[in-house]
Amino acid sequence: MVAQVIDGKAFAAKVRAQVADQVAKLKEENGITPGLAVVLVGEDPASQVYVRSKGKMTVEVGMNSYEHKLDVDTSEEDLLALVEKLNNDPAVHGILVQLPLPKHLNEDLVINSIDPAKDVDGFHISNVGLLGTGQKSMVPCTPLGCLMMLRDHHGSLSGMDAVVIGRSNIVGKPMAQLLLGDSCTVTIAHSRTKDLPDVVRRADIVVAAVGRPEMVPGDWIKEGATVIDVGINRIERDGKNKLVGDVDYASAAARAGAITPVPGGVGPMTIACLLANTLTACCRANKLPEPEGLTA
């Protein structure tokens, strides 16, 4: 089987166009412009790239972008004070604190200090609890993007066997919750999983979120399965810097029914969903109807 390529880049452009339409409508009919604040502590080069491209796309869909770049040795007190200021700023509808934070800062404490209504990453314990109990919440962007692509490709996911490799709070766990919400039979695999190849071979849907370059080979993939590759790994090959996923693309594409590429798959969808979440947060804050098709 030769897999159909799921074009995350094109899908993300469609989502952003939908967001842009709604933003224009909000401005025209209600005089409101959604605002997204992104906080970056330190100078990690990869994080700087993401923050820059988030800012650019935020402006492209007609929203206001507020970037806060703090010194690598910023104190927890100062960071919490900035979050509090953004919580109280009516022009800010979404707040994202770029992770990972430098080691001296308590990530859980900082994330849980964000107003849950502005937590467009969906990482606040209150949003995690709402998602886990099937209530309206802010849904983490990367898993939401993966779910949108899966629903678009399959229609219903009901009854499918899904294996999520990775159990992080930002990808693996919320991804599993969303798949369960769509009535998949969900297995969460991790570094202690026994017989990972056999576990993956059972899956109709494989979501790989590990952070190990090309770890999943094609012979783990059931013929015709759908493969969603979340991994973003920078490697050097033939003297060149390359971006690869957690899946060995060539061998997996030879067996899968559909597969997301890296780059151009999950990454662009993550940013599109961040903008969608900011729009949703803005509508909720102003007690306006929520955009359709942009939430889980």
Ligand SMILES: NC(=O)C1=CN([C@@H]2O[C@H](COP(=O)(O)OP(=O)(O)OC[C@H]3O[C@@H](n4cnc5c(N)ncnc54)[C@H](OP(=O)(O)O)[C@@H]3O)[C@@H](O)[C@H]2O)C=CC1
């Ligand atoms: N495209 C996008 O928008 C995004 C991409 N990413 C990328 O996704 C990847 C995962 O990110 P994240 O979830 O934050 O990573 P984490 O490092 O937080 O989690 C990795 C998970 O993989 C598991 N794992 C590690 N080694 C193995 C192994 N050999 N076999 C099975 N499982 C293993 C770990 O298990 P254990 O818990 O037992 O240690 C852990 O649960 C990274 O490449 C990251 O860059 C992340 C966010 C967004």
Ligand SMILES: Nc1nc(=O)c2c([nH]1)NC[C@@H]1CN(c3ccc(C(=O)N[C@@H](CCC(=O)O)C(=O)O)cc3)C=[N+]21
């Ligand atoms: N609070 C927080 N929220 C996040 O959502 C968050 C975070 N912290 N920290 C880092 C990870 C990673 N992440 C990516 C977003 C977009 C691409 C992306 O657009 N990737 C492009 C390629 C980009 C490139 O070339 O480097 C692609 O896959 O096509 C990748 C990774 C969001 N994260």
